[in-house]
Amino acid sequence: MNLIAPLQGVSVPRNIGLWEWFSNGETWTGEGGILSSVVETLTLCAVVLAVSIAIAVPLAAVLAHHRRAELGATWILNIGRAIPTFAIAGLLVPISLTQGYGFEPWPIGIALTMLALPPIFLTTYTAVRQTDPGAVDAARAMGFTERDVLVRVELALGVGLILGGIRVAAVQVVATEPIRAFLGGEGLGRYVRDGLGQNNDSLLIGGAILVAGLATLTGLAFGALERVALPRGFRRLRQVQVQNTRTGVAR
Amino acid sequence: MRRRTVLAMIAMVAAVAMFAAACGDDDDGGDAASTTPDGPTITLRGQDFSESVTIAEVYGQYLEAKGYDVEILTPAGFRTEAIDGLRNGDLNLIIDYIGGSQTELAPDEDTSADPAEVAAVITPLFADIGATVLDYSPAVDGDAFVVRGDTEGTTISDVADAGLKFGASSQCFERPQCFIGLTDPDVYGIEFSGRTTLEFGPLLGEALKAKEVDAVIWNTTAPQIGTEGFKVLEDDKGLFPAQNIAPIISTEVLDAYGEQLSTDLNDLSAQITTDDLLAWNTETDINKVESDEVASDWLTEKGLK
Numbered sequence: 001m002n003l004i005a006p007l008q009g010v011s012v013p014r015n016i017g018l019w020e021w022f023s024n025g026e027t028w029t030g031e032g033g034i035l036s037s038v039v040e041t042l043t044l045c046a047v048v049l050a051v052s053i054a055i056a057v058p059l060a061a062v063l064a065h066h067r068r069a070e071l072g073a074t075w076i077l078n079i080g081r082a083i084p085t086f087a088i089a090g091l092l093v094p095i096s097l098t099q100g101y102g103f104e105p106w107p108i109g110i111a112l113t114m115l116a117l118p119p120i121f122l123t124t125y126t127a128v129r130q131t132d133p134g135a136v137d138a139a140r141a142m143g144f145t146e147r148d149v150l151v152r153v154e155l156a157l158g159v160g161l162i163l164g165g166i167r168v169a170a171v172q173v174v175a176t177e178p179i180r181a182f183l184g185g186e187g188l189g190r191y192v193r194d195g196l197g198q199n200n201d202s203l204l205i206g207g208a209i210l211v212a213g214l215a216t217l218t219g220l221a222f223g224a225l226e227r228v229a230l231p232r233g234f235r236r237l238r239q240v241q242v243q244n245t246r247t248g249v250a251r
Numbered sequence: 252m253r254r255r256t257v258l259a260m261i262a263m264v265a266a267v268a269m270f271a272a273a274c275g276d277d278d279d280g281g282d283a284a285s286t287t288p289d290g291p292t293i294t295l296r297g298q299d300f301s302e303s304v305t306i307a308e309v310y311g312q313y314l315e316a317k318g319y320d321v322e323i324l325t326p327a328g329f330r331t332e333a334i335d336g337l338r339n340g341d342l343n344l345i346i347d348y349i350g351g352s353q354t355e356l357a358p359d360e361d362t363s364a365d366p367a368e369v370a371a372v373i374t375p376l377f378a379d380i381g382a383t384v385l386d387y388s389p390a391v392d393g394d395a396f397v398v399r400g401d402t403e404g405t406t407i408s409d410v411a412d413a414g415l416k417f418g419a420s421s422q423c424f425e426r427p428q429c430f431i432g433l434t435d436p437d438v439y440g441i442e443f444s445g446r447t448t449l450e451f452g453p454l455l456g457e458a459l460k461a462k463e464v465d466a467v468i469w470n471t472t473a474p475q476i477g478t479e480g481f482k483v484l485e486d487d488k489g490l491f492p493a494q495n496i497a498p499i500i501s502t503e504v505l506d507a508y509g510e511q512l513s514t515d516l517n518d519l520s521a522q523i524t525t526d527d528l529l530a531w532n533t534e535t536d537i538n539k540v541e542s543d544e545v546a547s548d549w550l551t552e553k554g555l556k
Binding site: 011012093094097098100102103181182184186190193194196197198199 | 331420421422424425431447448449450454457458460461463
């Protein structure tokens with residue numbers, strides 16, 4: 001049934017069972033298989049996250065350090081929650097085509113970046129803004145420059161919160177990236193797209209399971225990274241803080 | 252005083268009723284034996300693309316004007332949902348493209364470019380689910396192999412070795428009458444240099460214009476083919492099936508109304524042409540007019556409403 005020549009369309013039979021589809025080696029390694037689709041998806045997501053972090057973290061940190069754009073930060077939160085990623089990407093596709101930039105990667109990349117920026121920006125802003133004033137004053141008294149205060153005190157103390165924001169953004173991006181398949185691209189969304197178009201339930205459900213699974217794994221991976229990335233002393237400090245809040249002792 | 256008002260009102264109501272009845276008689280087009288048809292509600296629904304929506308409006312409004320009890324539902328789904336609706340009784344009239352019906356009901360059966368042959372294949376298949384295929388219309392919306400105007404060649408065979416990048420909807424990639432047939436060495440044996448899955452509709456034209464793809468499978472009545480100066484290559488090997496439109500109605504409903512309903516529907520089908528489909532699509536897709544308005548205008552113009 002699945003005879004594959006180069007660029008020959010792989011047509012998955014409609015009556016294939018879900019397990020049958022998953023247990024077929026061709027499903028994983030063939031042209032347009034799961035493995036290559038996962039790589040396509042993760043590559044785009046990694047680039048989007050890197051760009052989002054590079055934009056949002058420095059910008060939010062500097063603004064928060066100088067206590068600027070307090071209202072703006074709230075605005076960004078609200079706008080970020082209201083933006084329908086699919087609509088943004090869908091609007092950008094025809095523009096990108098007429099300008100000669102093609103289907104990919106700009107429209108979907110920009111739309112996903114707009115999805116990732118708000119959580120990273122906000123957590124960074126909040127982290128810097130909420131640093132213990134005592135620690136900041138002490139650092140200044142010890143002769144830290146403003147830049148040192150920001151990088152070595154405010155950001156260092158806020159690293160846990162910031163990583164949490166990045167984790168949220170990463171999960172959202174990985175879970176949303178599959179819309180790319182509906183906009184002239186491929187990636188892990190292809191199975192959901194083809195399942196819908198070809199009226200193939202196994203393909204549709206299998207594709208949905210894969211997307212959900214990858215998003216879950218992303219969340220777990222970043223969760224592990226948070227635990228590893230926190231300095232040991234900081235983790236101890238955190239435990240003390242947690243105990244203090246439980247026992248009601250003022251810091 | 253008050254009694255007089257009541258009397259006046261009764262007189263007025265009576266006058267209006269008589270007037271309306273007189274008008275009603277005029278609507279019957281002088282057909283002496285014709286009475287208001289009496290039977291179950293005819294439920295129909297367009298598939299979720301503009302041409303199908305307009306066609307459903309045309310058939311629905313036409314039957315309404317004839318005095319049938321009609322309900323036109325909000326457009327949803329595609330062929331599979333339409334046929335499922337017919338099967339489970341949610342719908343009792345669908346208007347489909349006969350070649351498309353065949354690929355849905357008998358995917359492995361050889362297709363034909365002759366509408367009579369296709370109709371002969373689908374008639375028993377629809378009978379199995381309790382539906383009757385009425386006369387197909389001369390109006391055709393077939394599959395079109397579309398390339399940019401400056402592409403060399405006039406037939407699909409001409410571009411077999413041109414190394415074109417191919418774009419089509421996901422449905423196309425699983426069909427013997429589409430991608431599978433185009434690439435099959437025993438049919439066209441085209442070697443495409445790339446392929447992209449695109450949502451069926453205007454995006455196909457956008458991608459073709461931007462040279463993201465060099466060939467797309469579109470429909471022959473897509474108005475953009477003319478406006479963008481694209482070219483439809485001739486299907487010289489007869490891969491694409493005949494795609495005339497035909498009403499398919501629940502046999503139960505047809506029997507309830509008797510001869511009159513099939514006569515009325517066949518009369519309408521006979522009057523719709525391919526040019527009409529193209530004109531309707533131009534109205535809905537290019538001029539952004541609502542489908543029900545387009546249908547109403549056409550019926551009025553033809554004196555069918």
